[in-house]
Amino acid sequence: MYPVKAAAELSGLTPETLRAWERRHGAVVPIRDAQGRRLYDAAMVERLAKLHRLTDRGHPIRDLARLDDAALDALLEERRNAGYGGLDGLPGQLLDAVADYRVDVFDRELSVAIATLPLPVLLARVVMPLLGEVGQRWADGRLAIAQERLVSSMLRARLLSILNQHPRERRPRVLFATLSGEPHELGLLGAALHLHELGQPVLYLGTELPAPELARVANRLGAASVAVSSVDPGQARAALDALRELDAALDPGIPVWLGGANARYLGEALALPRVRAVTDPQVFARHVSHARRAA
Structure with missing residues (x-):
């Protein structure tokens, strides 16, 4: 449990802002100790940090305060994904390269995407649409079996390289x-x-x-x-x-x-x-x- 000052520092707010959000908007409801002092648990601090990030991006606290944590997470993810324009055509471009057996082009573009995009954006905007397009092109005859296997093997190798960055991890996995x-x-x-x-x-x-x-x-x-x-x-x-x-x-x-x-x-x-x-x-x-x- 954290007092006001500590909760404010951990969430990036001033104590005055935290009190105002709590009093005016009900952003969090602290717990009172025996002396009547306000205390905040880890979940409250995390929520305040999310609210802070979203208000920095222009969302008014009066609108955010009534949202639950899942809605705040969705809004943060939406804002993060929206910052990456030009991705919608990338899966098609990758498969066009494979269709012409330009393996070097496919591998280069995929490697750049992996190196520059946050993983959630990579999966949602590139990998999953790419797999869907592979299935569609294979079904209508635009992609041969060998080309489909090529996409799968190269995609697998590149994605596995992300997971294998910490091979000595000792915690329960x-x-x-x-x-x-x-x-x-x-x-x-x-x-x-x-x-x-x-x-x-x-x-x-x-x-x-x-x-x-x-x-x-x-x-x-x-x-x-x-x-x-x-x-x-x-x-x-x-x-x-x-x-x-x-x-x-x-x-x-x-x-x-x-x-x-x-x-x-x-x-x-x-x-x-x-x-x-x-x-x-x-x-x-x-x-x-x-x-x-x-x-």
Whole structure:
């Protein structure tokens, strides 16, 4: 708990501004101690810092104060993304380069985007639209199988380089993998990058890892949790057996998160306490964060 002066300093405000926001707009509701002094917890300080950033960008405090924390986060993300114009055409330009087998152009433009864009902007404005365009062009015959494989392999290599910047991370990590028979990984890789951007330690193990081996690694490292993706409908039955095997082999207290097109079906069919389907990266990040704090 922080007194007024400390809460103001941590959030970048003056004590006078903090008191005015509290009194006039109800931006936060402090706790009173036995002597009647106002105290602020960490969540209140974080909220005040968000309000400070947004008022600096021109939003009036009277409008912001009535928003909840999720709405403030969305507004901050919207403002951050809006600062990067000219990105809408980049996925198409990248695929045009691949269509002409100009691999050097594709790699150069992708590398520049990775080096210059914040990760949330990169994923939302470049990577996900690029994957959608790949699927569309492959379906209508504008992209050959070899070209689709080329995009996937180059994108995978560049994105993995982001995750591998801290290979000696020792804290309990979230392990990411697909099970045997599941070669599709770009969605899984995107989820790992999203968690990495939020400061959660991750370890990306790749595709087609047998359940006993995944459990062995998780138990040996004392993993915070295990994230598994299942996309291929033809592998759903095999995934059920593999997940039951994983559940039996994992140490107690290690949750399993399911993502991908099969996640909801697998979660409902298994009905295992530690196995949970989650398809929204932001919801997934909140669950992982809450689980770590509880531990």
